Amino acid sequence: MTNRIKTKSVTLLLVLMTLFVSACTSTSTGQNASPLMIAEQGSFAVGGAVIRNEGEFDPVALTAAGQTLHGDHASVFYQIPVNQRQYPLVMWHGFGQFSKTWESTPDGREGYQNIFLRKGYGVYLIDQPRRGNAGKGTQPGTYAPVPDEQKWFNVFRVGMWPDYFPNVQFPTDTASLDQYFRQMTPDIGPIDINVNVDAVDALFDRIGEGVLVTHSHSGGMGWEAGMQNPNIKAIVSYEPGSNFVFPEGEAPAPKQSSAGELSALEVPLSEFQKLTQIPIIIYYGDNIPEQPSDYPGADGWRVRLAMAQEWADTINRYGGDATVVHLPDIGIYGNTHFPFSDLNNLEIAELMSDWLKEKGLD
Amino acid sequence: MTNRIKTKSVTLLLVLMTLFVSACTSTSTGQNASPLMIAEQGSFAVGGAVIRNEGEFDPVALTAAGQTLHGDHASVFYQIPVNQRQYPLVMWHGFGQFSKTWESTPDGREGYQNIFLRKGYGVYLIDQPRRGNAGKGTQPGTYAPVPDEQKWFNVFRVGMWPDYFPNVQFPTDTASLDQYFRQMTPDIGPIDINVNVDAVDALFDRIGEGVLVTHSHSGGMGWEAGMQNPNIKAIVSYEPGSNFVFPEGEAPAPKQSSAGELSALEVPLSEFQKLTQIPIIIYYGDNIPEQPSDYPGADGWRVRLAMAQEWADTINRYGGDATVVHLPDIGIYGNTHFPFSDLNNLEIAELMSDWLKEKGLD
Structure with missing residues (x-):
């Protein structure tokens, strides 16, 4: 019994x-x-230029004479949930990446696209000009399949190849790493920061007010976009890597690391001051060395974090509202260069969500 | 008063x-x-290869030694609606195109992605290897921005540049044409039919049974995929352009048009017979010349349509179930090479939907 x-x-x-x-x-x-309730979804090209060839189009010979090429646009996929919040989120990938950054994580969990749709935000995913689905540019390009993934494993602070960082918020199975390596895609033609910023500027002209979310290389371009388009009501930047803008005469000296020299840019004070008119938050993950290191993959982030902190101080000295969150300093450990798709991305999203609420942007 | x-x-x-x-x-x-009710959505890479460099990875010098490159995968974005039907639809773009083919139309209406989600089908959109978001290949590539859009305007049978066909089911405003031209994107590296078919094969291995929907250049590759993977339960092909497969010894003579020569392929009878085991439907639009024409843009379709009809006859002679629908023959006029995004795409979708129902595939 x-x-x-x-x-x-x-x-x-x-x-x-x-x-x-x-x-x-x-x-x-x-x-x-629970299901995603999508009121509207679709895609479009935005921004860009047109090349027109001299001459008259010949419908028999079909030579290039008199023909056009439309290129240098961004490609955008958007979803608007039912009862969307005040501002949609425009998500802009980093170097070597594309819209995939915000979609499913390497281990198939939901990324920021789904997480923020569930929170009621409209989500616009960008492929910047000459990248991914926006591959049609106005400049020639070449692609060489050079193996470099172990470098990126280190630069993206997943670990020190072949070892994962002991506390890393990244799945350590083979299939996830395979997906992670395949979520990079080459540039088709040269990266042109002005072309990229102009396309994002055109996007905000089209959609109206919203919040810009950047990652890594788009961080610096995001500051430019923020100065260029007043429809950008806030910027959330994950691990911005370069092109921090300071008022003329106020840029700090270049910072040295084993990854090379990190310089700041200078812009007219009147331009810089536009960035003091919107709330800005910057997040950096874990495993950034505190002391100079011979390993450039990790060491570059030491000076980028330091530059970000000086930059935020300058913004705030001019009356702005910029915050740098170094995640380990608030007790969140193990994040890589991609906090929004790391294993704890729901927690990372909650931080961003709380900040949007605090700033009245939700 | x-x-x-x-x-x-x-x-x-x-x-x-x-x-x-x-x-x-x-x-x-x-x-x-009404809102789209999405039970699940996400993206992943599928198929592909890995290049491994000799040597040992150096975390300081970061040279290519000992590093890998993952490439030649397809990139897939999928959405599964609540209460999905029996088989999802896998949509594969044509030459120079990418997943955009099935998203918003050039004038911003809903494309096949949304239309069939609303009808209850799971939808998988492919970027084939070395195209769009699947740009990371294992072979080198070059891109030359050669103006060629007026050629495509004619080849895609929107009209005879600069004139639209009088009955064309295509929006004639400038903004729509701008979007249309921007929905092409170059190859990054050579097109490799085996690589492409293998990636789609791997996709059906991953997702199980489904219906393959092809367009133009993917038409021919779709026959290959259909012979390779028994999870493909049916094929819907819009304007397949080449690579029709016949049993050994039964290929018709090459067909001549001002666009060049159209040859058929031969495969072992046992392979061919696999295509007689599944229902297949092929649609062609309007403004295909009945007599030889000096204009290659249009004339190529005359022989492709004729080849498709001979091909379907051969399939049916071997006990298969293939249908060719030349839309004007059933009273639907003005369709371009992209019937699924033309102005009457809801009507075109209804045809496909009815066919799926008739074949018990819904």
Whole structure:
């Protein structure tokens, strides 16, 4: 009798555990999460230029004479949830990346696209000009398939190849790493910061007011866009890497690391001051060395973090509202260069969400 | 008094007209359509290869030694609606195109992605290897920005540049044409049919049974995929352009047009017979010349349509179920090379939807 009761209890416990594990699994893949209610979704090209060839088009010979080429636009996929919040989020990938940055994570969990749709934000994902689906540019380009993924493993602070950082918020299975390496895509033609910023400027002209979310290389371009288009009501920047803008005469000396020299840019004070009119938050992850290191992958981030802090101080000295959050300083450890797709990305999204609320941007 | 009544009537008429126009506008942009209920959405890479460099990775010098490159995968964005139907639809773009083919139309209406999600189908959109968001290949590539859009305007049978076909189902405003031209994107590296088919094969291995929807250049590759993966339960092909496969010894003579020679491929009978095991439907649009024409843009389609008809006859002679629908023959006029995004794409989708139902594939 006692044995049967014990068996039943164990069975019940197993059933409950199975249900619990199953619920967790379902949530993590998004399989059984509540449906996304999308009021509208679609895609378009925005910005760009047109090349026109001299001469008259020949419909028989089909030579290039008299023909056009439309290129240098950004490609945008957007989704607007039912009952969307005040401002949509425009998400802009970093170097070597494309819109995928914000979609499914390497291990198939939901990324920022889905997470913020669920929070009620409209989401616009950009492929910047000459990258990914916006591959049609006005300049020639070449692609050489040079193996470089172990470099990026280190630069993106997943670990020190072949070792993962012990506390890393990144899945350590082979399939996830395969997906991670495949989420890079080459430039087709030269990167042109003005072309990129102009396309994002045109996007905000088209969609109206919103919040710009940048990552890495788009961080610096994001400051330019913020100075160029007043529809950008705030900027959230994950691990901006370069092109911090200071008022003329106030740029700090270049910073040295084993990754090279990091210089700041100078812009007229009147331009710089535009960035003091909007709230800005910057996040950096973990495993950034505090002292100079011979390993350039990690060491570059030491000076970028330092530059970001000086930059925010300058913004705030001019009456702005910029915050730098070094995640380990608030007790969040193990984040890579991609906090928004790391294993703890729901927690990272909550930080951003709370900040948007605090600034009245939700 | 009569004047006041007249004024009121005119006002009422104006109000009704405004409401009518507003309703039409809202529907055409999808703004006020019922929400899409998405149970799950995300993206992943599938298929592909890995290059590994000899040597040992050097975390200081970061040279290419000991490093890898993952490339030649397809990039896939998928959405599964609540209460999805039996088989999802896998949509594969044509030459020079990418997943955009199936998203918003050039004038911002809903494309096949949304239309079939609303009909309850899971939708997978492919960027084939070395195209769009799947730009990371294992082979070098070059891109030359050669103006060629007027050629495509003719080849895609929008009209005879600068004139639109009088009955064309294509918006004739400038903004739509701008979007249309920007929805092409170059190859990064050579097109490799085997690489492409292998990636789609790997996709069907991953997702299980489904229906393959092809367009133009992916038509021919779709026959290969259909012979390679039994999870492909049917094929819907819009304007397949080349690589029709016949049993060994049964290929028709090459067909001549001012666009060049169109040859058929031969495969072992046992391979060919796999295509007789699944229902197949092929659609061609309007403005395909019946007699040889000096204009290669249009003339190429004359022989492709003829080849498709001979091909379907051969499939059916071997007990298969292939249908070629030349849309004007069933009273649907003005379609371009992109019937699924033309002005009448809801009608075109209904044809496909009815066919899926008829074949028990819904």
